[in-house]
Amino acid sequence: MNASPLPRPVPARVIDGKAVAAARTQALAQRVAGFRERTGVVPGLAVVLVGDDAASAIYVRRKARQCEAVGMRSVQHVLPGATTQAELLALVERLNRDPDVHGILVQLPLPRPLDEAAILAAVDPDKDVDGFHTMNAGRLALGRPALVPCTPLGCLLLLRELGVALRGKRALVVGRSVIVGRPMAQLLLMEDCTVTIAHRHSQDLAMLCREADILIVAVGIPGLIRGDWIRPGAVVIDVGINRVDDGAGGSRIVGDVAYDEAAHVAGAITPVPGGVGPMTIACLLENTLAAAAAIEGGAAA
Ligand SMILES: Nc1nc2c(c(=O)[nH]1)N[C@@H](CN(C=O)c1ccc(C(=O)N[C@@H](CCC(=O)O)C(=O)O)cc1)CN2
Numbered sequence: 392m393n394a395s396p397l398p399r400p401v402p403a404r405v406i407d408g409k410a411v412a413a414a415r416t417q418a419l420a421q422r423v424a425g426f427r428e429r430t431g432v433v434p435g436l437a438v439v440l441v442g443d444d445a446a447s448a449i450y451v452r453r454k455a456r457q458c459e460a461v462g463m464r465s466v467q468h469v470l471p472g473a474t475t476q477a478e479l480l481a482l483v484e485r486l487n488r489d490p491d492v493h494g495i496l497v498q499l500p501l502p503r504p505l506d507e508a509a510i511l512a513a514v515d516p517d518k519d520v521d522g523f524h525t526m527n528a529g530r531l532a533l534g535r536p537a538l539v540p541c542t543p544l545g546c547l548l549l550l551r552e553l554g555v556a557l558r559g560k561r562a563l564v565v566g567r568s569v570i571v572g573r574p575m576a577q578l579l580l581m582e583d584c585t586v587t588i589a590h591r592h593s594q595d596l597a598m599l600c601r602e603a604d605i606l607i608v609a610v611g612i613p614g615l616i617r618g619d620w621i622r623p624g625a626v627v628i629d630v631g632i633n634r635v636d637d638g639a640g641g642s643r644i645v646g647d648v649a650y651d652e653a654a655h656v657a658g659a660i661t662p663v664p665g666g667v668g669p670m671t672i673a674c675l676l677e678n679t680l681a682a683a684a685a686i687e688g689g690a691a692a
């Protein structure tokens with residue numbers, strides 16, 4: 392008698408971040424139009440780019456273009472790599488005082504020797520649409536209303552979009568950066584998840600991953616998370632964006648999760664590209680409208 396065949400692995404649901412971001416951006420355009428009608432104010436975003444990092448230049452251009460596409464004003468400040476700390480601080484302070492600017496974003500990473508922490512601390516917390524200021528990080532940690540960093544906010548919105556119940560679930564965040572890992576953990580805690588934060592020095596990372604119902608990875612190590620580290624049916628959100636050799640003389644972008652392996656085990660997974668990345672800019676635009684509403688006193692809805 393033949394042994395009964397092994398159950399075939401069910402392919403994971405692929406979470407289309409590009410489509411979710413596009414739908415949210417379209418809805419945002421309506422909300423911006425309503426806000427302009429009610430208040431007479433056009434929300435304004437100032438984007439600051441220092442130096443000539445090619446990827447940063449692309450992101451900044453996309454931010455400005457999408458900002459204008461939803462009916463908000465965008466101002467780009469492109470400064471040479473040799474800009475001094477004092478010059479950059481002076482620009483941030485000028486933008487803090489500018490009544491037409493509701494959101495300020497300093498594109499990261501900043502070139503050496505600029506002191507990133509000091510620059511981010513200089514941004515008016517009410518205009519801090521990246522959510523990187525200590526005031527917003529503190530508010531988030533206390534579970535109070537805050538401007539929330541765009542990438543983790545985008546991850547949370549993707550989880551909501553999936554309709555997965557988060558309360559009581561075991562969530563593992565791999566990566567402890569100020570931009571993603573730490574705020575992500577705070578957001579999941581606010582959703583009543585049981586949250587663990589791991590990082591590149593964590594022991595037994597594979598075992599920690601296998602326990603997670605929700606796995607969020609943001610470490611910048613291509614393919615770190617293997618398929619057999621994933622709990623069958625888990626939701627996997629891959630924040631990594633790593634450019635690697637494509638073996639044919641060019642390059643391609645991959646995440647921190649070994650996608651082909653993971654897609655046979657996970658219940659749902661974000662691709663790279665086309666997963667979390669597009670949500671970052673969508674959330675930035677939403678944060679800008681929220682900041683404008685808070686500053687001008689009109690509702691953002
Ligand atoms: N001030 C900030 N600096 C940086 C942030 C940030 O949120 N605020 N995040 C990243 C860069 N970033 C936006 O700034 C960003 C990265 C990637 C993507 C994206 O859509 N990626 C694509 C793939 C790459 C590509 O198409 O070029 C994807 O994942 O599909 C958007 C925004 C660091 N700096």
Ligand SMILES: [Mg+2]
Nearest residue numbers: 566567568590
């Ligand atoms: Mg880390």
